[in-house]
Amino acid sequence: MSASTFLLRRLPLCPQSRSMTRANYLALSNFRQYQPRTHIGAPYSTLATGPDQSSDKPYYITTPIFYVNAVPHIGHLHSAVLADTFKRFQELKGRKAILSTGTDEHGLKIQQAAFQEGMKEIELCDKVSQRFKELFDAANVSYTTYIRTTEPRHAVAVKELWDQLWARGYIYKGQHEGWYSVSDEAYYPSSHVEEKINEKTGDKYHIAIETGKLVEWTTEENYKFRLSAFADKLKEWLDQNPDAIVPKSRHQEVQAWLMDGLSDLSISRPKSRLNWGIPIPGDDSHVMYVWMDALTNYLTITGYPWKDISEQQKAICGWPADAQVVGKDILRFHAIYWPAFLLAAELDLPKKIVAHAHWTQGKMKMSKSIGNVVDPFTAIKEFGVDTIRFYLMNDGGLADDADYSSELVAERYRKLLAGQLGNLLSRSMSAALNPSSLVPAQPSVNNIHPDDKTLHEKMQALPILVDEAMSNYRTTNATHAIFDVLAEANAHFSQNMPWKLVKDPACKDRLDAVLWHSIESVRLAALMLQPIMPTKASEILDQLGIREHERSWEFAQIGQGWKQDTESRKVLAGDPLFPSLKPRK
Structure with missing residues (x-):
């Protein structure tokens, strides 16, 4: 048995398994002779875009992995809560689900940021990655795997994917020149670059049109991926799967990019310019370019390269991803580069890419230099976890940018959470109206009172509307x-x-019907808000006496609550769940 085979066989098959030892990782990093291995996967043309409910495959959703050159902001939290909400919704419907998140820790920006901080790169990565993890824990993001690209298991997965692409002839070494953005860690074609003039000095400079980041003309020798070979296949994938990217405007945006054609992609940097990265297999003079490295994390957490496991075992680990949540600024990397890598390796493509819009403040893009970046820790401390989660899911834009406002967060809290949900909960549980605290009997569905009809019909339609909204990744609609x-x-x-x-x-039956519709409306709302506001929704259901096994989607229909022991079920009044907010400083 070769040294590389021995080390690979010690890899974890699933994210829950233990990682390799540091010694084994170093041995593998220095190993030169890589042999291509048999791939597992299906051609892109056979893929469906919807989850396969008939298999044991869990629903697998990802956030982008977040770059650790700066601390997290509200946009990072939006991505994480969005993915967490969809994951929790699948669990609500009875499906096992996997959510991965984590940090991207290689590249020139990390190297530069560490130098400016006067610390080693790994020290900076440890510090900032921990801050992201603390944020997601504070925000009740129920991730199943937190991946860091400096982990040994990730280096193994990246090198395996490189081997596959190299063995198939999709990687070659050549001269590369073009407009390079350090901030974006990306090369841009001239058609995507715009010349600007500094108004104060008159100096000319160039920016990437998509991101507005500074670019510089760069010439160097590096390894390149034959991205140009996949333009037609990517077009066909999008044509055959019109819902592969949501919202529709982003799908059309990617199709427009492909119409311009694709240039081959630089996937390495000379170590003389960048030393903070994963070495290229067989060539220590180059390190892996950040996007080739970073995107592979979605495979890493499934235990890729799935050595010596069955298709059934592989399916349990989750691949392909059912949905990949990204910000619109990194759509190109996830909707062009990533599927091209997977096609080249003959691996399944993600079933859905969900590209959300950004947050602004004062209608201006958030920027540290302007000083309008929203600290998510401060927001959570001021308004509470579930309030912020609700605001992000209720106001966050999928197609269009949304403007963050603490005043608007407070307004949503007062008018919706306290004024609608909390108010209806306290009204329907009033001891003056229902001194026994027993849940009233459900009115006959064959004899709905005319005054109840409009509400009754809306309650009947609600699960259909929410299911459709969440299945189409639109939390705002839900x-x-x-x-x-x-x-x-x-x-x-x-x-x-x-x-x-x-x-x-004489009005007892009418009173019971009114109270029942009120209590049932709260029950339905709380049950369906569980993915968005898990803590508050659970507290509401506790007060309503809803048992744990009655909190699944199966019960998300009018009249499905309190199916057992209705005559003895009591609502339990408690402290207000949405008390008045403290005055803002």
Whole structure:
């Protein structure tokens, strides 16, 4: 058995398995003779875009891995909560789910940032990566794997993918020149570069049109990936899968990029210019270019290269990803480079790429130099975890940028969370209206009172609307549908005046019908808000006496709550779940 085979056989097959030892990692990093291995995967033309509910494959969703040259901001939290919400929704529907997140820790920006901080690169990575992890823990992001690209298991996966591409002739060494952005870690064709003039000095400079980042003309020898060979295949993939990228505008944007043609992609940097990276197999004079390195993390957490395991075992580890959540600024890398790498290696493509828009403040792009970057830790401390999660999912843009405002967060809290959800909860549990605290009996569905009809019909339609919204990765549509029902339920409560009905014993049935619709509206809302506001939704369901096994999607229909022991089920009034906010400083 060769040394490389021995080391590879010690790799974990799934993310939960233990990692390689540091000694083995170093031995493998220095090993020169790599042999191509048998691939596992299917041609892109056979792929479906929807989850395979019939298999044991868990739903696998990813966040982008976040670059550690700076501390996290509200946009990073948006990506993580978005992916977490979709993962929790799949679990609500009874499917096992995997969520991966983590940090991207190689590249020139890390090397430069560490130098400026006067510390080693790995020390900077440890410090900032821990900060991201602390944020996601504070935000109740239920990730199953937190990956760092400096981990030994990741180096193995990246080198294996390189081997596959090299063996198939998709990597070659050549001269490369072009417009390079250090900030984006990317080369741009001349058609994507714009000349600017400094108004103060008159000096000319160039920027990347897509990101606005500074670019410089660079010439160097490096390894290149034959990206140009995949333009037609990527077009065909998008044509055959019109929902592969959401929203639709992003799908069309990528198609437009492909119409311009593709240039071969630089995937290494000379070690003389960049030493903080994974060495190229067989050539220590070059290190892996950051996107080739970073994108492979989505395979790493599944245990790639899946050596000596069955297809069934591989499926349990999750690949292909059911959805990959990214910001619109890194769409090109995920919708062109990444699928091209996978096609070259004959691996399955992700079923969906969800590219969300950005957050601005004061209608201006967030920037440290301007001083308008929102600190997510501060936001969570001021408003609470679930309030921030709700705001990001309710107001965050998928197609269009959204403007972050602390005043708007407070308004959403007062008007929606406290004013609609919290208010309806306290009203429907009023001891004055229902001194027994027992859940009223459900009115006959064959004899709905005319005054209940509008609310009843909205409650019936709600699970369909929420399921459609969440299945299409539109959390805003889901929250709007939920709070439309809550608004109708509050109006229904006021219009039917149960405080008058309670005074007349002859109106007992009518009172019960009004209270039941109110309580049932809260139950449906809380059940469907679990993926977005897991803690507050759970507390509401606790107060309503909803048991753990009654909190799945199976019960997300009108009349499906309290199916057992209805006559003895009590609602449990407690402290207000949405108390008044403290005055802002």
